[in-house]
Amino acid sequence: MNIAVSPSLPASVAAELAACLYATPFDILGLHAHPSGKGLVIRAWRPDAVAIEVLDYQTGKLLGTMTAHEEGLFELHLPRRKKPFLYQLNIHWANGHSFRLFDPYSFGQYVLKQTDIESDYLHRHMGASVTRHAINSKHQIEGVLFKVYAPYARTVNIVGSFNGWDDRLHPMASADDGIWRLFIPGVMAGDQYKYSIHDYHGGLLPLKTDPFAQHLEQWPGLASVVQNPDGYCWDDQGWLARRRDSRNQALPLSIYEVHAGSWKRKEDDGFLNFRELADQLIPYVLDMGFTHLELMPVSEHPLFDSWGYQPVGLFAPSSRYGSPDDFRYFVDKCHQKGIGVILDWVPAHFPSDDHGLAKFDGSSLYEHSDSRRGWHPDWQTCIYDFGKPWVQDFLISNALYWLDEFHIDGLRVDAVASMLYLDYSRDHGEWEANIHGGNENLEAVAFLKKFNETVHTAFPDVMTIAEESTSWPGVSKAVNEGGLGFDFKWNMGWMNDTLEYMKLDPVYRQHHHGQMTFSTVYAWSENFVLPLSHDEVVHGKGTILTRMPGDDWQKFANLRTYLAFMYTHPGKKLLFMGTELGTHKEWNQNAALDWDLLENTDGFNAGVQKLVKTLNHLHGSEPALYERDMDAGGFAWATCDDSGQSVLAFRRYDSHGRSVQVVCNLTPVVRHNYRIGVPEGGQYSELLNTDDRCFGGSGVKAGEHLQAEEIPMHHQPYSIALTLPPLATVILALS
Numbered sequence: 001m002n003i004a005v006s007p008s009l010p011a012s013v014a015a016e017l018a019a020c021l022y023a024t025p026f027d028i029l030g031l032h033a034h035p036s037g038k039g040l041v042i043r044a045w046r047p048d049a050v051a052i053e054v055l056d057y058q059t060g061k062l063l064g065t066m067t068a069h070e071e072g073l074f075e076l077h078l079p080r081r082k083k084p085f086l087y088q089l090n091i092h093w094a095n096g097h098s099f100r101l102f103d104p105y106s107f108g109q110y111v112l113k114q115t116d117i118e119s120d121y122l123h124r125h126m127g128a129s130v131t132r133h134a135i136n137s138k139h140q141i142e143g144v145l146f147k148v149y150a151p152y153a154r155t156v157n158i159v160g161s162f163n164g165w166d167d168r169l170h171p172m173a174s175a176d177d178g179i180w181r182l183f184i185p186g187v188m189a190g191d192q193y194k195y196s197i198h199d200y201h202g203g204l205l206p207l208k209t210d211p212f213a214q215h216l217e218q219w220p221g222l223a224s225v226v227q228n229p230d231g232y233c234w235d236d237q238g239w240l241a242r243r244r245d246s247r248n249q250a251l252p253l254s255i256y257e258v259h260a261g262s263w264k265r266k267e268d269d270g271f272l273n274f275r276e277l278a279d280q281l282i283p284y285v286l287d288m289g290f291t292h293l294e295l296m297p298v299s300e301h302p303l304f305d306s307w308g309y310q311p312v313g314l315f316a317p318s319s320r321y322g323s324p325d326d327f328r329y330f331v332d333k334c335h336q337k338g339i340g341v342i343l344d345w346v347p348a349h350f351p352s353d354d355h356g357l358a359k360f361d362g363s364s365l366y367e368h369s370d371s372r373r374g375w376h377p378d379w380q381t382c383i384y385d386f387g388k389p390w391v392q393d394f395l396i397s398n399a400l401y402w403l404d405e406f407h408i409d410g411l412r413v414d415a416v417a418s419m420l421y422l423d424y425s426r427d428h429g430e431w432e433a434n435i436h437g438g439n440e441n442l443e444a445v446a447f448l449k450k451f452n453e454t455v456h457t458a459f460p461d462v463m464t465i466a467e468e469s470t471s472w473p474g475v476s477k478a479v480n481e482g483g484l485g486f487d488f489k490w491n492m493g494w495m496n497d498t499l500e501y502m503k504l505d506p507v508y509r510q511h512h513h514g515q516m517t518f519s520t521v522y523a524w525s526e527n528f529v530l531p532l533s534h535d536e537v538v539h540g541k542g543t544i545l546t547r548m549p550g551d552d553w554q555k556f557a558n559l560r561t562y563l564a565f566m567y568t569h570p571g572k573k574l575l576f577m578g579t580e581l582g583t584h585k586e587w588n589q590n591a592a593l594d595w596d597l598l599e600n601t602d603g604f605n606a607g608v609q610k611l612v613k614t615l616n617h618l619h620g621s622e623p624a625l626y627e628r629d630m631d632a633g634g635f636a637w638a639t640c641d642d643s644g645q646s647v648l649a650f651r652r653y654d655s656h657g658r659s660v661q662v663v664c665n666l667t668p669v670v671r672h673n674y675r676i677g678v679p680e681g682g683q684y685s686e687l688l689n690t691d692d693r694c695f696g697g698s699g700v701k702a703g704e705h706l707q708a709e710e711i712p713m714h715h716q717p718y719s720i721a722l723t724l725p726p727l728a729t730v731i732l733a734l735s
Contacts, residue, residue, distance in 0.1 A: 009043075014071035017045050018168055021202060023155050025171045026112065030105035031084055039079035044089055044103060047072025047168050053090040055100070057139075063087070072168070086135050102141055102185035104170065107133060111145070111181045112173065119389075120454055122397035123315055123405075126179075127212030128226045130189055143185035144226055146193070148210060149390065150361035151178025153197045158182060159207065160193030160223070167196035192223035194355070199362025206354035209313060211366075211394070214324050216300040216313040222355050225319075232328040236335035236407060243340075243409065247461040249487070249527060250655070252626040253572035254616050255342065256290040257533055259307060260298060260321055263577055265592040273322035274330040282337050288609075289616025292340035294412055294574065296534065298327065299346070302353060307534070307589055308344065309414060310351040310381060314398045317406075324405075331406050342410035342465070343402055347395045347451075348419050349381040358382050366391055372432050373441075376418065378425045386419070387443035395447070396454050403459050410463035411455070413486070417469045419444040445484070452485025463487040465529060476527040491528035491571055494519040499536065502562050505549045506646060506667040506727070513643035516666070519569070520640075524632040528571040532579055537587045545582050545608075554668060556582060556604040557697065557727035560611050560690035561664055564729035567615040568652060568662040570629050575612065582608035607696025614695075618688055618731070623654035638663075638676045638714040645669075647724065649676045649714075660687060661732040663702075665724035670700055675721045677714030683707050683735045684720055691725035700725035706732065 009028060016022040025045070034041040044052055044066060052066040052074045066074035087106065092098045110133055117125045126147045132140040150156050151174075158170040162184065172180035187193075194207040209216060213224035261271050264280060272280065285293060297308025300316040308318075317327040331341050350366070352358040357366040367382035368374030374383050384391050402408045418424045423431040423439045434442050452464055466486040468475050477483025501515035537543045548558035559582060567573060578593045582605040585594060597605040619625050628634020638649035638661070646666040651659045659679055665671060678684065684706040691697030702722040713719035724730070 009069070009073070009075075014069055014073040017073065017171065018047060018071045020157050020167055020171065020196060020204075021155055021198060022171055024173060025105060026108035026173050030103060030108050031087070034077060034079070039077065040081040040084075042066070042076045042078065042087065042103075042106075044074045044105070045072060045169070045171070046074060046089075046091055048093065048164070048166060049074070049091045050094050051092040053092075055088045055090060057086040057088050057102075086139065086141075102143075104143075104182055104184045107141075107183045107185075108173070111183050112175060117177075117179075119393040120396055120400060120458070121404075122393055123212055123214075123401040127210050127214065127315070128187075128193065128224065130226060130229055131183070133183060133185075141185050142188070143183055144187040144191070145183045146172065146181065146210075148172070148180050148195055148212075149178055150174075150180055150195075150197055150365070152200050152363040152365065153180070153361040154200055154202055155198045156180040156361075157196040158184070158193055159196050160187070160191055162187050162191050162193070187226060189226050189228040191226045192217060192221070193226065194223055197361055201362070203362065205359065205362060208360060209355050211357060211360070212315050213313055214315050216316045216319055218319055219302050222302060222312075224313075227324060232325045232332075234328070234332055234407065236332050239335035239338065240407065243461045249630050250627045252291055252620045253529075254290050254567075254619055255292045255294045255529070255572070255574040256285055256288070257294045257296065257574055257576040259296045259534065259577065259587075259589060260318075261304065262587070262589050262592060264595070269591075271320050274317070274326040275322065277321065278330045278333040282333055282339060285339055286337050288580065288613045289620060290339070290575075291620065292342055292409065293334060294342040294410075295344060297344045297346055297414075303351070305589060306351075309346055310349075310379075311346050312351060312353055312356040314346075314395075315401055328406055331408065335407065340409040341407075342412055342463070343408050344414055345399060345402070345411040346414045347384065347398075348413075348415040349376050349379060349383050351381050366394070370432070372426070372430060373422065376425070377430075383418075385443075386441070386447040392447055392450060396451055399451060399455055400458055403455065403462055408462070410465060410487075412465040412467060413448075413451075414467055416448070416466045416475070417472070419448065420468070420470070420472055448484050448486075449479045453479050456485065466490065467531075468492075474526075487527060488529045488572060489526045490531045490533075490574075491519065491523075491526075492531070493522070494528070494530055494569070494571070495532065495536070498562070498565070499544075499547060502558055503547050503549065509646045509666055510643045513641075513646065516565075516648060516664075517637075517640045520635065520637070523570045523635070524630065527630050529574050530566055530569060530571040531574040532566065532576060533574060534576045534587060537576060537578065541586070543583055543586060544579050546584055550668075552604065554727060556608060557668070557691070559608060560695055560697065561666065561727050561729045563608075563611060564615060564688065564690045564731070565648070565662075565664050567619050568625060568650075568660075568729070568731060570635050570652075572626075572629060573619070580609050580612040581605055604696040607694065611690060611695040614688060622660060622687070622733075623656075624652040624658060624660045624733075627654045628652075638678075638716070645671060647671070647674065651679070659733075661720075662729065663722070663724060663732070664729045665726065668726040670726050671724040673721045674724045675711070675713055675719050677712070677716030677719045678708050679716050679718070680734060681708045681710070681718050684732045685735045687731040687733050689725060689728060689730050691728035691730075697728065698726060700728070702730045702732065 066076040172182040210224040215225040217223040299311035300313030368385040469492040474483030475489040479485040497515040548555040648664040693699040708718040
């Protein structure tokens with residue numbers, strides 16, 4: 001190994017080190033050839049020390065006491081030494097205590113060679129990596145290699161629990177790639193740290209958390225925490241194999257959307273950790289028949305009231321709920337019980353918290369420098385600059401991190417519309433057109449395509465879902481077909497139209513019939529998910545139940561028929577937690593759901609829960625209700641124009657042509673001898689009736705023996721006459 005000749009020390013070096021303004025510490029610190037050409041020189045920077053001794057690590061021999069220069073710079077000349085060797089420093093403090101350590105600056109050639117980085121898997125290289133540095137065949141030095149990207153910083157220093165939070169002690173070094181590096185022996189998992197950064201002009205920035213930290217301390221500390229690699233032993237191989245073998249859109253998909261901090265709470269109102277949540281939530285989801293859980297953002301977010309949509313630590317599962325391994329346990333247990341896990345992912349924006357990504361190195365490193373594109377007026381947050389290669393790599397690496405490290409089955413991408421449009425929530429004069437004069441954010445479009453292509457190449461059996469609220473074409477079409485590449489898109493139009501209709505008093509519904517039928521005009525233009533999400537039970541909107549008109553009986557009857565309409569309508573399903581309880585209270589992130597509503601097992605609330613459970617199990621066992629969600633041939637209206645009676649009737653077909661019949665009576669009037677056309681002769685019976693007494697209904701039956709007659713109707717050769725229960729949905733099939 002060649003030893004660099006150290007220059008003679010100018011007087012300013014110690015002052016710059018003390019001010020944390022020296023950017024090339026390996027040039028002067030550590031082991032070097034002496035400027036005189038006689039032997040070696042060891043220099044150490046310890047402004048907290050009163051004396052330092054140097055010892056040969058292999059022999060334990062004391063080589064001498066270092067000479068102290070001003071400001072904390074120490075030096076020992078070894079005129080007889082010519083070859084590099086491993087040494088330790090014995091640090092003496094003014095209080096009489098001492099301790100021994102390996103000098104971080106004796107590893108310069110090792111540290112500065114760490115330049116081989118995979119752009120799509122930055123998380124494998126960046127941040128704090130517990131590592132063993134092999135000195136020779138006999139000696140390995142354990143410690144942590146820190147890497148942080150700050151290309152416009154003048155200097156970066158590490159502060160942490162291992163150096164008394166003294167920002168002078170550990171200046172980092174930067175290569176031409178803008179990444180600052182330092183290997184600190186003796187640092188271990190559990191140690192806390194932050195970065196102290198001076199901007200290009202020498203100004204000191206607020207202490208920053210590591211953008212790639214995998215664990216973060218809660219407020220007020222907000223420190224990054226070093227993590228052990230590969231500590232968890234997975235037991236979900238069977239699930240992953242089934243996922244690989246069954247990746248298609250002709251499978252049932254019923255998603256239960258959950259906020260980890262408020263589904264349930266402990267008796268003292270504390271949070272359930274991920275392991276406790278697994279023990280309680282998984283049996284419930286399994287019993288209720290949902291196929292997947294969708295967790296609202298679990299990435300670390302200091303502001304709990306943001307629900308996770310203002311993340312500061314994109315790579316860190318929130319420590320409110322435990323460690324990263326605790327979250328792995330949660331996902332693992334879900335998979336072992338056959339439940340998929342989807343994460344809400346937030347690449348559209350990030351908060352301007354001082355310790356986060358905003359002005360990370362003094363420049364607009366992550367956000368767009370133009371406030372017309374870099375600041376979100378609604379959420380008062382920063383917007384990523386999607387045209388920067390580093391930002392693209394950072395975000396895509398984060399997506400792959402969750403899929404790779406936590407075996408996540410899908411990513412629901414939040415606020416896609418805000419990414420696609422330059423004029424999103426902006427008035428005239430507040431935005432700048434793209435190079436073609438349009439309002440499309442071309443860089444964001446390219447990023448979303450790259451994200452989907454990268455994810456689907458690395459994990460072809462994982463789904464991506466867009467929360468996109470506009471009519472942007474091809475959201476769920478493949479990139480090579482001109483689309484954005486998502487697997488699914490939330491059907492916000494269906495949700496808005498149908499909820500507006502259901503709010504109406506039944507006497508007025510006949511005038512708004514099209515709000516329930518319009519969705520089938522475009523239902524197969526995208527691969528849709530029908531969402532009744534958290535957004536519909538906050539901000540004064542009430543709950544799905546309280547939107548319904550009438551007294552309690554009618555409200556619950558409306559809710560039941562609406563949920564059954566949703567489960568039989570083309571599209572995959574998503575239901576936010578609490579909807580199945582028929583709760584009157586808006587969702588409150590600071591309290592558990594109203595589980596006491598179920599104490600009356602014969603009450604309306606328990607009836608809604610039983611209905612959702614029945615719908616999920618029917619949905620999963622009846623192929624006609626899911627196999628052809630994305631195929632217009634899997635749906636046919638029997639009648640969509642009976643607005644006068646507010647009745648809808650349609651058929652769903654499976655891949656073999658077998659059908660089920662669905663009839664919705666959206667008024668409280670019982671309708672006798674209502675005839676609908678059916679494709680086959682024979683006897684039909686109820687698969688489900690939302691007016692069943694077990695669900696809290698009045699018990700009106702569609703009929704005991706519904707025999708199809710050769711009376712053509714609705715373009716079908718047969719028809720059946722049935723009784724329509726009040727405010728109810730009935731699902732029928734051949735007996």
